[in-house]
Amino acid sequence: MNPFKRLAAQTAVYGISSVVGRFINYLLVPLFTYYFTPLEYGVVSEFYAYAGFFAVLLAFGFETGYFRFRDSDGRQPDVVYATALRFLLTANLVFFVLLLASSGSLAQALHHGEHPEYVWWMAAILAMDAVGSIAFARLRAQERALRFAAIKVVEILVNVALCLFLIVYCRGVHEQSPDSVFGALWDPAIGVGYIFIANLLASAAKLLLLAPQLRGVVNGFDAALFARMLRYSLPMVIIGFAGVANEMLDRALMKYLLPYDMETNLAQLGIYSACYKLSILMSLFIQAFRYAGEPFFFAHAKQRNAPQTYAAVLNYFVIFCVFIFLLVTLYIDVFQYFIGAPFRAGLGIVPILLIANLLLGVYVNLSIWYKLTDRTLMGAVVSIGGALVTVVCLLWWVPRFGYMGAAWATLACYASMVLASYLLGRKYYPVPYDVKRVLGYIGLGIVIYLFNRELVAATGTPALLSATVLLLVYLAIAYALDGRKLRHGRLN
Numbered sequence: 086m087n088p089f090k091r092l093a094a095q096t097a098v099y100g101i102s103s104v105v106g107r108f109i110n111y112l113l114v115p116l117f118t119y120y121f122t123p124l125e126y127g128v129v130s131e132f133y134a135y136a137g138f139f140a141v142l143l144a145f146g147f148e149t150g151y152f153r154f155r156d157s158d159g160r161q162p163d164v165v166y167a168t169a170l171r172f173l174l175t176a177n178l179v180f181f182v183l184l185l186a187s188s189g190s191l192a193q194a195l196h197h198g199e200h201p202e203y204v205w206w207m208a209a210i211l212a213m214d215a216v217g218s219i220a221f222a223r224l225r226a227q228e229r230a231l232r233f234a235a236i237k238v239v240e241i242l243v244n245v246a247l248c249l250f251l252i253v254y255c256r257g258v259h260e261q262s263p264d265s266v267f268g269a270l271w272d273p274a275i276g277v278g279y280i281f282i283a284n285l286l287a288s289a290a291k292l293l294l295l296a297p298q299l300r301g302v303v304n305g306f307d308a309a310l311f312a313r314m315l316r317y318s319l320p321m322v323i324i325g326f327a328g329v330a331n332e333m334l335d336r337a338l339m340k341y342l343l344p345y346d347m348e349t350n351l352a353q354l355g356i357y358s359a360c361y362k363l364s365i366l367m368s369l370f371i372q373a374f375r376y377a378g379e380p381f382f383f384a385h386a387k388q389r390n391a392p393q394t395y396a397a398v399l400n401y402f403v404i405f406c407v408f409i410f411l412l413v414t415l416y417i418d419v420f421q422y423f424i425g426a427p428f429r430a431g432l433g434i435v436p437i438l439l440i441a442n443l444l445l446g447v448y449v450n451l452s453i454w455y456k457l458t459d460r461t462l463m464g465a466v467v468s469i470g471g472a473l474v475t476v477v478c479l480l481w482w483v484p485r486f487g488y489m490g491a492a493w494a495t496l497a498c499y500a501s502m503v504l505a506s507y508l509l510g511r512k513y514y515p516v517p518y519d520v521k522r523v524l525g526y527i528g529l530g531i532v533i534y535l536f537n538r539e540l541v542a543a544t545g546t547p548a549l550l551s552a553t554v555l556l557l558v559y560l561a562i563a564y565a566l567d568g569r570k571l572r573h574g575r576l577n
Contacts, residue, residue: 118425123355130358134336137329143215146321148222177212184208206281220298244287320461327468335491342483357488360431367442407530415552434492444499451506454514471502
């Protein structure tokens with residue numbers, strides 16, 4: 086099969102599952118923003134921001150390490166897998182026990198002393214997800230995309246069903262009959278904690294479905310291999326940690342940086358986080374691409390035309406990302422109804438965050454240079470540099486411009502990482518990227534968005550009509566420039 090078609094097929098399977106699953110999960114956003122206040126939703130956003138950092142740490146970069154070593158040096162893939170799995174099981178069990186023992190003091194430090202259970206609930210979720218990550222990596226390596234997708238969708242369905250049951254049904258029954266069986270399941274004191282409970286049970290269900298893949302732990306442990314995997318993978322932790330810092334640090338720090346009282350700051354955080362969710366389509370595509378792209382890049386690394394293939398992939402990736410940017414921004418009057426009215430004050434950050442996430446996707450493509458050349462430590466330096474940009478911009482802009490400053494900080498971070506990765510990639514693993522074409526598509530998308538905004542404001546043109554016409558214009562331009570080449574899987 087043509088490599089582009091195979092990558093597209095794998096991305097489509099991961100993407101469909103992600104889109105279907107995450108869209109269902111996305112329906113929780115209006116649920117949470119209609120049933121909880123911005124202050125309450127801000128608490129959830131804060132905890133999940135912290136969770137992002139720990140999720141990277143607890144995976145130890147062994148997903149990428151597994152792809153790197155599973156076919157190297159004549160080793161059996163099962164031995165590589167068992168080595169990674171045993172380590173992750175042990176490390177995450179220790180992590181859970183430690184956080185369970187210290188949940189009270191940690192909750193106090195986070196100003197949530199009345200809810201220490203939030204800490205150990207989240208610890209259990211993180212530990213199960215970290216162990217599950219290596220099992221999912223094995224499914225990806227085996228190109229079992231359908232099973233991967235099915236388990237992901239089931240996890241999300243369980244989470245959504247439990248949220249609806251606990252937050253909508255049980256809460257409603259409690260208000261009418263608090264002593265009934267289902268009414269007693271709702272405790273107002275727990276409040277947004279039911280979001281964590283639903284997530285915890287969904288993660289447990291996922292781990293049960295992954296049980297066949299987890300049996301690989303019995304196949305042995307190679308200590309020498311573990312040492313090599315650890316040396317290769319630990320820089321990936323730094324990369325991932327810095328990446329999460331770039332993505333989540335705004336939500337983790339915002340309540341401390343905003344110049345208001347703590348309740349107002351948390352409410353502002355809630356608004357920012359809800360509007361961040363409107364960039365979900367871009368995030369979904371990037372996630373799907375990552376699932377399919379990482380094994381694809383490693384599999385094609387030894388082919389003579391690999392650099393040309395990678396260049397073509399980036400070109401088509403950007404074309405689709407710009408389409409997503411325009412779809413959301415041109416139809417923002419429709420997408421806004423996915424969040425409650427009190428949260429719509431932050432809609433101005435959506436275009437900025439969409440472009441930021443687009444650049445993140447570009448960086449995912451460009452980052453192959455350090456993965457294929459085993460220069461993961463240099464990749465870590467790039468990510469740390471991006472994190473430093475994030476921190477400086479957050480400290481500078483959030484106190485002045487509020488959550489709008491946080492959005493611009495995210496954009497500045499990913500732009501700096503794209504530039505650094507591109508320059509280093511030219512030196513260590515040259516790829517003939519068509520930079521002018523890539524930047525041209527991004528610029529075209531921004532121009533169309535700005536033109537639409539001015540057209541609607543100045544002439545009173547119906548927003549939906551203008552959006553539809555301009556979106557079709559973009560598709561026509563993209564097809565004229567790259568349509569035939571895309572169909573034949575060619576760059577030139």
